[in-house]
Amino acid sequence: MEYTIRQIADERTLKSVLDMCYSILGEHYEGLYSYEAWRRRLDRSYLLLYAESGGEPIAAVLGRAESADSVVIGFAACRSQFRKKGITAALIKAFENNARRHGYSKITLTSYNNAWGFYESCGYDVIEEKYGKKTFRKWI
Numbered sequence: 409m410e411y412t413i414r415q416i417a418d419e420r421t422l423k424s425v426l427d428m429c430y431s432i433l434g435e436h437y438e439g440l441y442s443y444e445a446w447r448r449r450l451d452r453s454y455l456l457l458y459a460e461s462g463g464e465p466i467a468a469v470l471g472r473a474e475s476a477d478s479v480v481i482g483f484a485a486c487r488s489q490f491r492k493k494g495i496t497a498a499l500i501k502a503f504e505n506n507a508r509r510h511g512y513s514k515i516t517l518t519s520y521n522n523a524w525g526f527y528e529s530c531g532y533d534v535i536e537e538k539y540g541k542k543t544f545r546k547w548i
Contacts, residue, residue, distance in 0.1 A: 481517035
């Protein structure tokens with residue numbers, strides 16, 4: 409499976425990647441995870457990563473700065489036919505490397521149960537569980 413990991417550098421690509429994420433996650437988001445909020449984060453494109461194959465986005469890991477030393481992964485999504493091929497794990501690793509290079513030391517994320525094992529396999533530890541979700545953290 410050939411794919412390329414890229415940073416989102418423009419609004420057209422952002423829209424394409426977000427359309428993919430929203431279709432996988434099943435809804436459009438408001439507030440912190442709306443299109444407009446992600447658009448304002450284009451200046452930190454090193455936290456907006458996606459994998460493409462054949463010119464189309466197939467997976468994404470999108471994050472935002474939470475503080476001077478902490479980032480949050482807001483979206484991690486992969487098209488179903490590309491799952492279990494290591495693509496999202498490679499995106500997570502690239503995201504961690506970018507965050508570390510830019511001075512961040514901690515990554516957090518919140519997930520429903522269908523991805524808990526995946527995040528644990530990527531080295532994330534559970535720091536909270538409530539309302540059917542777990543919050544994970546990794547020091548990088």
